[in-house]
Structure formats: structure tokens, C-alpha cells
Amino acid sequence: MRIRPACISDIDALMTIRATVSENRLSDPARVRRSDYLDFHRNSTLWICETGGQVVGFSACDPRNGSIWALFVAPGREGSGCGRALLARACADLRRAGWSKAWLTTGAGTRAERFYRRAGWQVFCEMSDGDLLLWRSLR
Template identity: 50%
Template sequence: MRIRLAVRENTFNPARVSPADVVWFVEQAPVWVWEEAGAMRGFSAGDPRDGSIWALFVEPGFEGRGIGSALLARACASLAEAGHATATLDTDPGTRAAEFYRRQGWVEGGRDAAGALLFSRALVTGS
């Protein structure tokens, strides 16, 4: 939770993420962790129920080093393994995260009712 609370954009909104959500993901979904120098520096999780990226966060100070790209790739791979052909996510407009997703090949598809940007991306499935 330390990393999630430390980010400067897309700040934590307890109305969107309940303690039960966190428990479900820890117990039921792949959660990918980047460890460096004996500490967790980032994490990601895809939701196998609906094909969405549920979380992708990198500790401030460790951004721009490929950690987010690697963690996003793992979350997308887990969604493909769960049978999804497309991944989706949402993020706040005007953020570095939105630009990151565009650079990663995600396609913007409008906004949700709360104004968040909606993105999607075709997933590569294994042979």
C-alpha cells in the first residue's frame, strides 16, 4: 500500500478500491511485484474476470526505468492467459500515466461517467 499511496497522480480513492477488493486480488489474481535493493518498487495486477488492468504503480523515484513497462507486460500476459483478447484500463486525463499508455500502444476510447480516460489494447495470445 505504501507505493499506491505515494504516487503523485491517479491518487488513491477509497471509494473506488475497498479493502475487500485488495483481499480478492491478493488471494485470487496474479499480482506482479518489482523488487529492487530488497524492497518492492512497483506492482501490477490484471483482473481476470473482465480483462482490465486493475493496478500499475511504480514508486516515485523509480519511474522512467522500464519497471512500469515490464509490470504492464506481465499483467497483460496474465489477462491473455485468462482468455481475454483485449485488455482495458482507465486513468485520469492529462497525466503522465495517460501518455505512458499511449506510448505503450494503448488506444484511447473516450471517457467514463467520472471523466477518466478509457483505453484498450489487443492482447497477444500464446501459441
């Protein structure tokens, strides 16, 4: 397993992973466009998890607002340590950018919620759409 910065040439793989996850599926995949990934590549930090030269996961954090925008692992690769490694990189980037806390949103009652809680994230509030706003100290 190798964690590395994403390249523009990785965007198709990121879009495929995002479209094939079993949780937090996009009801309309067209809502997250290639241009969104390009914007995050330019203005944020995108990390890739590779196994055997294949992209199997990615994370995106935004140092402009202290958020983790995305953390997705390809189906069948969950539990491999990829998600933990990507989350650690994203949190380290936000810490280096000067943030003392990070935030993200996720679905309530999901594997993702359990994953984040095990990693020390806490519920800040339930949002109007039923998702949870989670936060974590980066100190």
C-alpha cells in the same frame, strides 16, 4: 530489477506505494482497503517489481474481466523500466486467460495516459468522471 508474484506479506508495501504516488492519488485512502488487496491476491494476478529487495512497484490484472486494475511505481522509481515490465506481465496473464483485448482506466492528460499510449493503448471513450477508458489488443 526483479518481477515476481506478490505475497500476502507484500500488501503493506503495495498500500504504501498506492498512497504515495503523485498521480491518481486517492482522495480518500480508506476507499481502497486491505481487504481489496487481499481479494485481488486471491482472485487476480498481482505482480511485484523489486529492486535491491525493496518493493518499488506493482500491477494487478483481473482475468475475470480482462482489466488491469492497478499499475503503480513508487515515487522516484518512474522511468526505471519497472512499469513497462509490470504492464507486460499483466498483459501476458490476461492473454493466457483467453482475452484478446485488455482494458483499464486512467486520468486524461496524465503521465500515465502518455505511458499507456506509448505502449499501444488507445482511448475507447471518456467516462462521466473525466477519466479515460483505454483498450489494447493482446494479439
